[in-house]
Amino acid sequence: NAGVTQTPKFQVLKTGQSMTLQCAQDMNHEYMSWYRQDPGMGLRLIHYSVGAGITDQGEVPNGYNVSRSTTEDFPLRLLSAAPSQTSVYFCASSFGQELAEQYFGPGTRLTVT
Amino acid sequence: LAKTTQPISMDSYEGQEVNITCSHNNIATNDYITWYQQFPSQGPRFIIQGYKTKVTNEVASLFIPADRKSSTLSLPRVSLSDTAVYYCLVGDEYSNSGYALNFGKGTSLLVTP
Numbered sequence: 001n002a003g004v005t006q007t008p009k010f011q012v013l014k015t016g017q018s019m020t021l022q023c024a025q026d027m028n029h030e031y032m033s034w035y036r037q038d039p040g041m042g043l044r045l046i047h048y049s050v051g052a053g054i055t056d057q058g059e060v061p062n063g064y065n066v067s068r069s070t071t072e073d074f075p076l077r078l079l080s081a082a083p084s085q086t087s088v089y090f091c092a093s094s095f096g097q098e099l100a101e102q103y104f105g106p107g108t109r110l111t112v113t
Numbered sequence: 114l115a116k117t118t119q120p121i122s123m124d125s126y127e128g129q130e131v132n133i134t135c136s137h138n139n140i141a142t143n144d145y146i147t148w149y150q151q152f153p154s155q156g157p158r159f160i161i162q163g164y165k166t167k168v169t170n171e172v173a174s175l176f177i178p179a180d181r182k183s184s185t186l187s188l189p190r191v192s193l194s195d196t197a198v199y200y201c202l203v204g205d206e207y208s209n210s211g212y213a214l215n216f217g218k219g220t221s222l223l224v225t226p
Contacts, residue, residue: 042218
């Protein structure tokens with residue numbers, strides 16, 4: 001099992017550009033989520049999904065879109081990048097309800113200039 | 114979700130036992146307590162989860178007193194590789210808030226020789 005994979009590992013964007021961060025898992029997990037982590041901060045939930053076709057907002061959803069067309073994939077789209085979105089983004093998945101063990105990807109470090 | 118309070122940082126020498134206490138005064142009856150570990154430049158990793166009394170696995174022990182308003186993560190005989198940020202999470206398996214984990218800022222543990 002590859003677990004949770006994320007691409008790219010690093011990305012630099014200019015203000016106003018859009019891009020998609022990819023996340024995939026091969027563990028057949030129903031639950032997937034996206035977090036951002038800023039320096040000295042904990043992780044903040046952006047969006048999550050409890051299954052294919054179902055997504056919902058987390059704590060900091062503004063400026064991001066998600067979709068879940070398959071169980072395996074959960075891409076995160078930045079619509080119009082802003083410097084405030086400079087952060088490290090982590091994707092996670094878990095088998096069941098929120099207290100199930102979450103498996104995290106290696107992260108994507110995004111810089112918006 | 115119940116709010117948690119942990120020390121911002123702790124220092125230890127190699128070989129010592131480290132105890133990190135987390136306060137969660139408004140923990141609800143259905144809430145579980147979960148701890149994650151995060152190394153620099155990596156996603157968090159599940160360590161241990163418990164509801165009451167004591168839970169032990171190959172990595173750590175989790176002590177939860179009868180009133181459950183706090184919990185203590187115990188790391189036996191730490192090594193340099195235990196230097197990481199440790200997060201205490203409290204959540205309800207059947208939370209109406211949906212799928213959301215509040216990682217907070219965690220406790221940064223530094224282990225030195």
